[in-house]
Amino acid sequence: MANTLLINPTITSRASARFPLSLLHLATALDRTGQSRIIDGNVDRDFIDDTLRALASERFDVVGISVMGGPQMAPSIAVSQAIREHFPALPIVWGGYFPTLYPDTALSAPYVDYAVRAQGEEALGELAAALARGDRSAIERIGGLSWKRDGAIVHNPNRRIAMAEQATVLPYDKLGDPRRYLASTFLGRRTVAHQAAIGCRFRCTFCGVAAMFGGATALPAAARLDRDLGYLKHTLGADSVQYFDHNFFDREEEMVPLLEVMARHELPWWCYARADALMKLSESSWKLVRRSRLRMAYVGAESPSGAMLKEIRKGTRPDQTLAVAELCRRHGVIPELSFMVAPPQNTEEETELTFEFIRELKRINPQAEIVVYIYTPLPESSRHEKDRGRRPSAPLLDVHGEPVVFPRTPEEWTQPQWVAYACHADAPWLTDRMRQRIHDFVTVLRCRFPTVQDLRSPPWAKRALSAAAAWRYRFRRYDQPWELNLANRLVRLRLPQVSGL
Ligand code: B12
Numbered sequence: 001m002a003n004t005l006l007i008n009p010t011i012t013s014r015a016s017a018r019f020p021l022s023l024l025h026l027a028t029a030l031d032r033t034g035q036s037r038i039i040d041g042n043v044d045r046d047f048i049d050d051t052l053r054a055l056a057s058e059r060f061d062v063v064g065i066s067v068m069g070g071p072q073m074a075p076s077i078a079v080s081q082a083i084r085e086h087f088p089a090l091p092i093v094w095g096g097y098f099p100t101l102y103p104d105t106a107l108s109a110p111y112v113d114y115a116v117r118a119q120g121e122e123a124l125g126e127l128a129a130a131l132a133r134g135d136r137s138a139i140e141r142i143g144g145l146s147w148k149r150d151g152a153i154v155h156n157p158n159r160r161i162a163m164a165e166q167a168t169v170l171p172y173d174k175l176g177d178p179r180r181y182l183a184s185t186f187l188g189r190r191t192v193a194h195q196a197a198i199g200c201r202f203r204c205t206f207c208g209v210a211a212m213f214g215g216a217t218a219l220p221a222a223a224r225l226d227r228d229l230g231y232l233k234h235t236l237g238a239d240s241v242q243y244f245d246h247n248f249f250d251r252e253e254e255m256v257p258l259l260e261v262m263a264r265h266e267l268p269w270w271c272y273a274r275a276d277a278l279m280k281l282s283e284s285s286w287k288l289v290r291r292s293r294l295r296m297a298y299v300g301a302e303s304p305s306g307a308m309l310k311e312i313r314k315g316t317r318p319d320q321t322l323a324v325a326e327l328c329r330r331h332g333v334i335p336e337l338s339f340m341v342a343p344p345q346n347t348e349e350e351t352e353l354t355f356e357f358i359r360e361l362k363r364i365n366p367q368a369e370i371v372v373y374i375y376t377p378l379p380e381s382s383r384h385e386k387d388r389g390r391r392p393s394a395p396l397l398d399v400h401g402e403p404v405v406f407p408r409t410p411e412e413w414t415q416p417q418w419v420a421y422a423c424h425a426d427a428p429w430l431t432d433r434m435r436q437r438i439h440d441f442v443t444v445l446r447c448r449f450p451t452v453q454d455l456r457s458p459p460w461a462k463r464a465l466s467a468a469a470a471w472r473y474r475f476r477r478y479d480q481p482w483e484l485n486l487a488n489r490l491v492r493l494r495l496p497q498v499s500g501l
């Protein structure tokens, strides 16, 4: 019987920690034929020492580490190196977005033996069982696995995505007291994180979700959602839900039974959605959406340029973004609209157009929340194998006109400029002037319209900052808002995208 230690390296503060759903899903699958234990670095700040202590006190066949690009890279490397140093024979598996998008880079490290691409439940279960049995020959038959044979990297074929079976609710008790993961947010006092469906039907070229799922999605049965929400509400005491589904609203006829369940539970909720899907919902479905208490929908608006939306295969149009802002206003849902500014071509022009478009959205729906990211496309090699080479984007050039070379090791991905790239916060083609311009616009915007997700700053401070920013916003005087920067240092207004909810 295989025993697996699962680790979520620290990526956020204890107060922002949500259920490590990846590890809970993996544990459900592993415990069917073996056993597993979870260490969550978001709540356990000494997670490296605790990992070493767990490995010293209990026999494990394999360690599985969940790795996302960005700020999680450095702690992922640190824990892997510590395990390799103290337990050199123990196999280390990386799974999650980073090894899915960059399996060769992950496996270039001496402390990564296996990389699981995309969904991990079945692949990790099969790998753990093969390692526990000492059956190396089984490894080449495990779908979705990348590994090293005599130093050469081997990529086994992809695995189809599927909704994993779940006879009971997730094994939340493996996290100690699961109630410590409930957080006070603008949705409620005990907001819980949940994922109902997996994947997304779309294949936007810039998106890690498309790279992971290749345009596939799977919805849960209504009975399963009912059981899960019942447990979260009645046993854990949750009063609201943040759905991590990659793209919540799928085809309407399949959504209705799920919305009916949610309307019965009446737990205010937040989700990711698309403008076109919300536009297509019938009046009766909107009635259900209102009854189920949808409070905010995060919609990837991306760009005001139809040409750019086509280029990135978004499948929505700018007029739909404007229309959805109005539709949400009518239905009492706050749209959280995200934009990708400063693309590698027409950088300045596209960015200024986006600022103007945001102003138009704010006129249509002053409550709309705006998230501004830098456009940081995935390298061609990271796209799903079905999409690689299809509509390749123009080669990326840095600010000096040199080709952008992506990191080739996990260590390089920890360099500040690449952490910023992974976080959509900076790109090699940005000039200092452009960077400053974006920063200044965002400062004026967030002071003028503080996010409702900020529960920390006192209302008087938000009102004062909004008043102070009003003239700059009105007259488009975004540059060098020194007085807002100063005031902000005292109040520290939150940005929606940095903290999530
Ligand atoms: C929760 C979350 C977070 C949490 C942290 C989660 C944690 N690890 O504790 C927070 C809010 C901190 C976070 C931060 C970031 N995130 Co985030 N986050 C998510 C979110 C919403 C849900 C993840 C989740 O729980 N999914 C549910 C579980 C079941 O799925 P899963 O995690 O994919 O796990 C499965 C597989 O990946 C795999 N797997 C995962 N781990 C492992 C481990 C092993 C050993 C194996 C074998 C398999 C395996 O198997 C699992 C089960 O099938 C996703 C979007 C999404 N819906 O997935 C984005 C997402 C993963 N984040 C993303 C990004 C980019 C970020 C940031 C780096 C940047 C940003 N601007 O958002 C930031 C960092 C910001 C900062 N400055 O700190 C991207 C990743 C795409 C990419 N290109 O890499 C996503 C997909 C959002 C998006 N649509 O762009 N994030």
Ligand code: SF4
Binding pocket: 200, 201, 202, 203, 204, 207, 208, 209, 210, 246, 247, 274, 300, 314
């Ligand atoms: S951007 Fe949204 S719609 Fe497009 S592939 Fe990613 S999750 Fe799906």
